[in-house]
Amino acid sequence: xxxxxxTPKFQVLKTGQSMTLQCAQDMNHEYxxxxxxxxxxxxxxxxxxxxxxxxxxxxxxNGYNVSRSTTEDFPLRLLSAAPSQTSVYFCASSFQGxxxxxxxxxxxxxxxxx
Amino acid sequence: AQSVTQPDIHITVSExxxxxxxxxxxxxxxxxxxxxVQSPGQGLQLxxxxxxxDTLVQGIKGFEAEFKRSQSSFNLRKPSVHWSDAAExxxxxxxxxxGDYKLSFGAGTTVxxxx
Numbered sequence: 001x002x003x004x005x006x007t008p009k010f011q012v013l014k015t016g017q018s019m020t021l022q023c024a025q026d027m028n029h030e031y032x033x034x035x036x037x038x039x040x041x042x043x044x045x046x047x048x049x050x051x052x053x054x055x056x057x058x059x060x061x062n063g064y065n066v067s068r069s070t071t072e073d074f075p076l077r078l079l080s081a082a083p084s085q086t087s088v089y090f091c092a093s094s095f096q097g098x099x100x101x102x103x104x105x106x107x108x109x110x111x112x113x114x
Numbered sequence: 115a116q117s118v119t120q121p122d123i124h125i126t127v128s129e130x131x132x133x134x135x136x137x138x139x140x141x142x143x144x145x146x147x148x149x150x151v152q153s154p155g156q157g158l159q160l161x162x163x164x165x166x167x168d169t170l171v172q173g174i175k176g177f178e179a180e181f182k183r184s185q186s187s188f189n190l191r192k193p194s195v196h197w198s199d200a201a202e203x204x205x206x207x208x209x210x211x212x213g214d215y216k217l218s219f220g221a222g223t224t225v226x227x228x229x
Contacts, residue, residue: 033216040123042204042219043158058216090157092217103148103208103217107157 003027006091006106013081013113021076021109023091029104031094032074036060036087037108043090049074081113116141116207120220127195128228135190135223137179137205146208147188148217149179153201161203164188175199200227 007022025032033048045058049068063085065077078085088110094103117140127133139145147164162173169181179190188205205220
C-alpha cells in the first residue's frame with residue numbers, strides 16, 4: 001500500500017516556467033488537497049477536491065491550478081512560477097470513517113523558484 | 115472560519131523532562147483536532163487526533179493531548195522527552211461533517227531537546 005505519493009521530491013524552476021506537481025493515492029479516498037508550508041506559517045490550503053471532477057479553492061489559490069479527472073490523481077499546476085512560490089508542498093488525501101476524518105499526507109515536494 | 119494558535123514558537127527541554135505544547139483553536143462547532151510532528155526534511159506524521167468522546171487522547175510515541183472545550187485548547191503532553199522528540203509540532207483543526215476535511219494549521223512549535 002503506497003499511500004499518498006508525490007513527485008518530484010525536489011525541483012528548481014526559473015521564474016516564469018510552468019510545472020506540475022503530481023499526487024497519487026491508492027486508498028480510494030474521495031477527498032484530496034494540496035497545502036504549502038512556509039516558515040512560521042504552518043501549512044496553508046491551496047486547493048482541494050471532494051471527488052472526481054470537483055475542485056475548489058482553499059486559502060492561497062492564486063498562481064495554482066488543479067484538476068481531478070480520476071479518484072487517484074490530483075495534480076497541482078504552477079502556470080508561471082514566481083519566487084513567492086518557493087515552498088514545500090504537501091498533498092493529502094482523506095476519508096471520513098467511524099472515528100472521524102483520517103488524513104494522510106505525502107512526503108512533500110521541495111520547490112525553489114529562482 | 116476556523117483557526118489555530120500555537121503560542122510558543124520554540125521550546126527547549128532537557129531529555130527526560132516533561133513537555134507540554136499549547137494549542138488554542140477557534141471554531142464555532144465541535145472540531146476535529148490533530149497533532150502532527152515533522153522532523154527536518156520529512157513529511158507530517160500524525161501523533162493523535164480528537165474526534166469525540168474521551169477528552170484525553172492517547173497517541174503514538176508516548177504523547178497524549180487533552181481537549182478542553184471551555185478553554186478552546188488541545189494541549190499536547192509527554193511525561194519524559196527523548197532526544198528523538200526534537201522536531202516541529204503542528205496543531206490542526208478541521209470542521210466536522212461530510213465533505214469537509216479542510217485542515218487549518220497552527221504556525222508550529224519547534225522543540226529542541228538538550229542532553
